[in-house]
Amino acid sequence: MSGEDVSKRDDESDEDVERYERTTSLSYVGPLPPASEFERYEAAAPGAGKAILELADNSSRRAHEAQLDSNKTARHITWSVVVIVGIVAVVVLVVSLALIDAGAETLGAVGSITGAVFIGLGVLSQWIHARRTERANSA
Numbered sequence: 001m002s003g004e005d006v007s008k009r010d011d012e013s014d015e016d017v018e019r020y021e022r023t024t025s026l027s028y029v030g031p032l033p034p035a036s037e038f039e040r041y042e043a044a045a046p047g048a049g050k051a052i053l054e055l056a057d058n059s060s061r062r063a064h065e066a067q068l069d070s071n072k073t074a075r076h077i078t079w080s081v082v083v084i085v086g087i088v089a090v091v092v093l094v095v096s097l098a099l100i101d102a103g104a105e106t107l108g109a110v111g112s113i114t115g116a117v118f119i120g121l122g123v124l125s126q127w128i129h130a131r132r133t134e135r136a137n138s139a
Contacts, residue, residue, distance in 0.1 A: 031056035071133065078129040082122045089118035 032052065033041070041048035096111030 031059055067136075071136070074129065074133075078125060081125050085118050085122035085125070089115045089122070092118060 038049045092111050093115035096108045099111060100108030
C-alpha cells in the first residue's frame with residue numbers, strides 16, 4: 001500500500017508517516033486476491049491475473065486429489081483391520097470349539113467370548129469409519 005496518500009496528523013512527524021506507510025499491508029484469506037488486486041497485478045504484469053487463476057485452480061485440484069487419496073487409504077486400512085480381526089476371531093472360535101470338544105469347557109467358553117469380542121471390534125471399526133467419512137464429506 002506504499003505510495004498511497006497518508007494524511008499526517010499534527011502530532012506526527014514525517015518519519016512516523018513513512019514508518020506507517022512501510023508497515024501497513026493488506027491481507028486476505030482464500031486462494032484468490034480481491035478483484036481490485038487483480039487489476040493491480042494485471043497492470044503491473046500483463047497476464048498475471050490469468051496466472052493467479054491457474055495457480056489457484058491447480059492448488060485446489062491438488063488439495064482435492066490429496067483428500068481423495070487420503071480417503072482411499074483410510075478405507076484400505078479400515079478393511080485390512082476388519083479382515084485381520086475377522087481371521088483372528090474365526091481362529092479363536094475354532095480353537096474354542098476344539099477345547100470344548102476336548103473337555104475344557106471353561107477355557108473354550110472364554111475363547112468363544114474372545115472371538116465374539118473380536119467380531120464386535122471389526123463391526124465397531126467399520127461403524128466409526130463410516131461416521132468419520134460422513135462428517136468429512138459433509139464439511
